Amino acid sequence: MKTLILNGSPRKNGHTVALIDEIKSVLKGEIKIIDAYKVNVSACKDCRYCFTKKGCSIKDDMQEIYSDIEKCDAVVVATPMHFGTFSAPLFTICTRLQSYWPAKNNVREEQDDIKPKYGALIVTTGGKWVNMELLIEGTADFFFHYTNAEQIGSAYAYYTDTNPAKDNIKAIEQTRYLGQRLNELCYRE
Ligand SMILES: Cc1cc2nc3c(=O)[nH]c(=O)nc-3n(C[C@H](O)[C@H](O)[C@H](O)COP(=O)(O)O)c2cc1C
Structure with missing residues (x-):
């Protein structure tokens, strides 16, 4: 089982990384983490x-990310909420998934070879308001659709300014559950 984790946080030891560490402690098999703020995309x-x-046509670090996306069995998107959605560098990576669009929509005959997979979303947010998940879940929906992934669920750590993700029992439980479920689904097939 190969899991690709896309980390959208600029902070080395921030809240998102705390939850990435939780899911890593549960996930079986090979794990690769891509830091959206470190790659050149x-x-x-x-x-x-x-x-x-x-x-x-753009020959940058996205070429390796395409290959990782196409081959992995599970993909985890972990990001702080920035302006209601993914952080900007993570969103930039998403724009490059547009290269999968023409084959999916019969604009180009030759199909892409993207392994079907399972996906999970992890989000940390400084605040919380009614329906704050709508925009980010919509963006995630795009992401998982384009990467041929079935989203199995999401974990949220809210109010990180006053309740650090590393101490947020509910968010930690949700995150570990996602990892366990990814293991079950990937090893079943
Ligand atoms: C540019 C920027 C935009 C943000 N936008 C939101 C937001 O829309 N909603 C929210 O609740 N928190 C927002 N925050 C707060 C972060 O989501 C929160 O601090 C997060 O837990 C940081 O995670 P990290 O430590 O992994 O980077 C924003 C922070 C930054 C820097």
């Missing part, structure tokens, strides 16, 4: 290379 520029050819 630029935004999709709508050059439409992918309308006729497989892949992406």
Whole structure:
């Protein structure tokens, strides 16, 4: 079982990383973490290379991320909420998933080869308001659709300013549950 974890936090020992450590302690098999703030990935520029050819014309760190996404059995998106959704560098990575769009929508005949997988979302937020999850869950829905992943659930650590994620029992339990469920689903097949 190969799990890819995309970390959207700029903070080395922040709240998101605390929950990544929790899911790592449960997950079986191989784990690869990609730090969105450390990789060199630029935004999709709508050059439409992918309308006729497989892949992406921009040769940057996204090339390795495509390969990781295509081969993994599970993908975990872990991010602080920034302006209601993924952090900007993580969102930039998402824009590059656009290269999977033409084949999915019959614009290009040659299909991409993306392993079906399971996905989970982990979010940490400074505050909390009614329906604050709507935007980020919508973005995650896009992400999981494009990466051929079935989302199994989400874990949220709210109010991290006053309740650090590392002490948030509910968020830790939710996160560990996601890891256990990913193990069960991936080893069943
Ligand atoms: C640019 C920026 C935007 C943020 N936007 C939100 C927000 O929309 N809602 C919220 O509850 N917290 C927001 N926060 C707070 C972070 O989500 C929160 O501090 C988070 O737990 C930080 O996680 P980290 O330590 O892993 O980076 C924002 C923080 C930053 C730096």
